[in-house]
Amino acid sequence: MSIIYTGKTKNLGVIGYPIHHSLSPVIQNTVLQSMELDYAYIAMPVKENELESAVKGLKALNFSGFNVTIPHKINIIKYLDEIDGAASLIGAVNTVLIKNDRLYGYNTDYEGFLSAFQAKKFSLKNINGLILGAGGAARAVVYGLLKVGVGSLCIAARNVVKAQKLVDDFKKMGNIKACDWADVSVNEILQKADLLVNTTPLGMYPNVDKMPPVDMSILSSKAIVYDVIYTPEKTKFLIEAEKYGHVVLNGEYMLAGQGAAALKKWIGCKDVDIDLMRIALHEALIKKI
Known part of the structure; x- marks a missing residue:
């Protein structure tokens, strides 16, 4: 399937450091394309001292949301407007939804x-x-x-x-x-x-x-x-x-499953093909070996 991004394409991504090893773009873009949704998901390197600027930048750029990985899962909390009960008790956020100019934090792990x-x-x-x-x-x-x-x-x-x-x-x-x-x-x-x-x-x-x-x-x-x-x-x-x-x-199940749960929050749907995400992840891992 050819990918055509437009001026209406909505942006998603993952922040962390280092981030070049992340396979989240593979699994997220695979399922987004299968659903024929006009979204793009990218990996973005953000150092610890750049976190606040990055969060403000993603909000200003009208991102729909983003994942958070090492080393930001705890420090991200101070920059959010709300976090749900699970994230609060677990003590970490791995998913952020940007909606109505507010940032909502979740833990989908x-x-x-x-x-x-x-x-x-x-x-x-x-x-x-x-x-x-x-x-x-x-x-x-x-x-x-x-x-x-x-x-x-x-x-x-x-x-x-x-x-x-x-x-x-x-x-x-x-x-x-x-x-x-x-x-x-x-x-x-x-x-x-x-x-x-x-x-x-x-x-x-x-x-x-x-x-x-x-x-x-x-x-x-x-x-x-x-x-x-x-x-x-x-x-x-x-x-x-x-x-x-x-x-x-x-852990393939956990990684694909948390990605599917995050995607549901961003695009507001009830069903995401977790099996497709896991297959895409597995194939990407084999290529890296």
């Missing part, structure tokens, strides 16, 4: 995370989850899981103080506790877990030989194993899980 289970028709209601890591990705994952009504969550991390802070922030939403992932008590939780999620960068390219310290051999046989990393496609964590017959999911 949790929606992206949940989209994988919707695709697999796997119910999260009342399950037991074990989350590895207590950083920004973990906060989005925890919010999403508690929002849909999981039975219990344990946050296992190297930094127990950080994990406990996460628990304290989310304890009003449901049954959640923290533990040291090196403690033997984690093994008992593993045996009862229906879902095991890695939210740490362990195993991400180029450090593909690393993984969190969990014993897959004692993980409940029915458990799904999810790694939010998408490069490589299968981390050591997921390869180890497959050895024991577990269903595995990678």
Whole structure:
């Protein structure tokens, strides 16, 4: 399909630094073109000391909205007029809608995370989850899981103080506790877990030989194993899980899903082809290898 931009083309994009590696333009433009919408999505490098100027510039240029990635997901909040409840509790914004001269902040990472289970028709209601890591990705994952009504969550991390802070922030939403992932008590939780999620960068390219310290051999046989990393496609964590017959999911679902949720907010539609976005992402990743 040929691309024809006009004087009426509406602009979208993603800001971050560095940003040259971003695949968001690939997945967003693929689905925008499939919907025959007159929009263009671009990646824009914005250094930390340029954030305020960039936000004012995007507003002045009448952008419809933009995504926010590292290192701006927290600092962007001070420049917005409103943020929704999810973004406020998670403590980060990855999507901004510009409407009626106001900037609205959202966090669609949790929606992206949940989209994988919707695709697999796997119910999260009342399950037991074990989350590895207590950083920004973990906060989005925890919010999403508690929002849909999981039975219990344990946050296992190297930094127990950080994990406990996460628990304290989310304890009003449901049954959640923290533990040291090196403690033997984690093994008992593993045996009862229906879902095991890695939210740490362990195993991400180029450090593909690393993984969190969990014993897959004692993980409940029915458990799904999810790694939010998408490069490589299968981390050591997921390869180890497959050895024991577990269903595995990678971060492609989360990235495509959060992009679809953002697009819905920008263009005001109910349905976006997430599968098309994920396929476009997967093909782009293969080309980069």
